[in-house]
Amino acid sequence: MEEKQYQLSRRAAYTTLIVLSILQLIDFADRSILAISLPYIKNEFSLTDKQAGMLPALLQLGIAIFTVPSAMLADRWARRKIIPLMDLVWSTFTLLTSLATRPWHLFVARFMVGSGEAGYAVAGQTWLSVIFPKSARSRVISIFTMCHQLGLALGLFMGGFLISRTGMWQVPFYFFGFIGLAMAFVVYFLPDYKVSNQNEALFDKAYFRSWGEIFRIRTYVFNMIGLIFLYAGANSIPSWTPTLLMRAYGSGVAKVGMTLGFLGLLTFFSPLGGFLADRWQGRDQCGRLKFTTLLIIVTMPVGIVLWASAGIIPFYLWMVGYGFLLICLAFLHPVTQTIMHDVVPVRVRASAFGTQNFIAQLLGGFTGPLLVGVISDSFRRGIRGLKWGLGASTAVMALTIITMTINMKYYPSDSSKISDVVLAEK
Numbered sequence: 001m002e003e004k005q006y007q008l009s010r011r012a013a014y015t016t017l018i019v020l021s022i023l024q025l026i027d028f029a030d031r032s033i034l035a036i037s038l039p040y041i042k043n044e045f046s047l048t049d050k051q052a053g054m055l056p057a058l059l060q061l062g063i064a065i066f067t068v069p070s071a072m073l074a075d076r077w078a079r080r081k082i083i084p085l086m087d088l089v090w091s092t093f094t095l096l097t098s099l100a101t102r103p104w105h106l107f108v109a110r111f112m113v114g115s116g117e118a119g120y121a122v123a124g125q126t127w128l129s130v131i132f133p134k135s136a137r138s139r140v141i142s143i144f145t146m147c148h149q150l151g152l153a154l155g156l157f158m159g160g161f162l163i164s165r166t167g168m169w170q171v172p173f174y175f176f177g178f179i180g181l182a183m184a185f186v187v188y189f190l191p192d193y194k195v196s197n198q199n200e201a202l203f204d205k206a207y208f209r210s211w212g213e214i215f216r217i218r219t220y221v222f223n224m225i226g227l228i229f230l231y232a233g234a235n236s237i238p239s240w241t242p243t244l245l246m247r248a249y250g251s252g253v254a255k256v257g258m259t260l261g262f263l264g265l266l267t268f269f270s271p272l273g274g275f276l277a278d279r280w281q282g283r284d285q286c287g288r289l290k291f292t293t294l295l296i297i298v299t300m301p302v303g304i305v306l307w308a309s310a311g312i313i314p315f316y317l318w319m320v321g322y323g324f325l326l327i328c329l330a331f332l333h334p335v336t337q338t339i340m341h342d343v344v345p346v347r348v349r350a351s352a353f354g355t356q357n358f359i360a361q362l363l364g365g366f367t368g369p370l371l372v373g374v375i376s377d378s379f380r381r382g383i384r385g386l387k388w389g390l391g392a393s394t395a396v397m398a399l400t401i402i403t404m405t406i407n408m409k410y411y412p413s414d415s416s417k418i419s420d421v422v423l424a425e426k
Helices: 010-045 049-076 079-097 103-117 120-129 134-166 171-187 205-216 218-234 236-249 253-283 287-309 315-343 346-365 367-378 383-395 398-407 411-416
Strands: none
Touching: 010 049, 010 079, 010 103, 010 120, 010 134, 010 171, 010 236, 010 253, 049 079, 049 103, 049 120, 049 205, 049 236, 049 346, 049 367, 079 103, 079 120, 079 171, 103 120, 120 134, 120 315, 120 346, 134 171, 134 253, 134 315, 205 218, 205 346, 218 236, 218 287, 218 315, 218 346, 218 367, 218 383, 218 398, 218 411, 236 253, 236 315, 236 367, 236 383, 253 287, 253 315, 287 315, 287 383, 287 398, 315 346, 315 411, 346 367, 367 383
């Protein structure tokens, strides 16, 4: 039987995008409900700031460790099968977080939430990267990653609302855990593309040779190094901002959660960043790199000024600045990820993305929130310590500018070698 190229109708393509984006929303809501619940968890379990910082850090560690194995399965097994499995793991342990009675229960649960979430962005983005044309890739990826910020906002908003109404920090974990379990059954019925020949082993020698070759792609390597520094700052911001505001302004959990949740709606503008990056790329072979560099140059000083001014300027004026910071970050992430998709072959794209995330999350995403907690403890956990911690992690992002500048030499050539043609799953 003649094999058919994987080409979806416009309706089927957008259906896949919508379903995967909704699941991304739930994924990140599961993460931010921890941030808004953190003061209550600290009090109940008598945790120090360093121990509290371990909770988001362990989630990032779970993501880092399991991203590569999950990505390899996404390259060699159907995404419509591996994604529901990941969803079942992270949603189950989101529910189990609410049942913790000892600190180590929390540590294990958050690590396992991260292990389940590890490969979802990888598998989801890889799936979307072949459904839509390369010229629109930043826009599509930005819609998907927009749900990253919207999910964080939804978790903060609903978490603050549910905790304030019930007085129980556990309720948000029940709420999002059950929704996540239901979504696993929806993804299974989406049309997928073929990953291997009929008689090919799950992990054959040709696959491993291709996987090893990704480190010869210079754009890929320098992009990954840049993300280490970027994640150190970007992952610390949502983890510690609610606590910073509660300490700096004496605000309650409901006010902070609902205000940050409302500001998270600004990420609806995220596709605009993807559109601008695509337009710039259409006119300049390094357009996406230049767009990313410009955003970091703007984002870093804005963040440092915000941390320094917390508790000094009025609450809602501070929130205006934070809203601007959120828009910049919402523009930034999808474009850096699009660069990776542009230079890696489809056959190993999920594995390449997973490897990139493993290294960047382990060296940047894991250490960033933990570094903030350590610095805060050194100042006896006051507002000053959090300001210095967040300022230090944000300043590290400047090193990403160097790697993006180096990549302007290699990106045009590496990108021009890649084809996105794949076959449909039988």
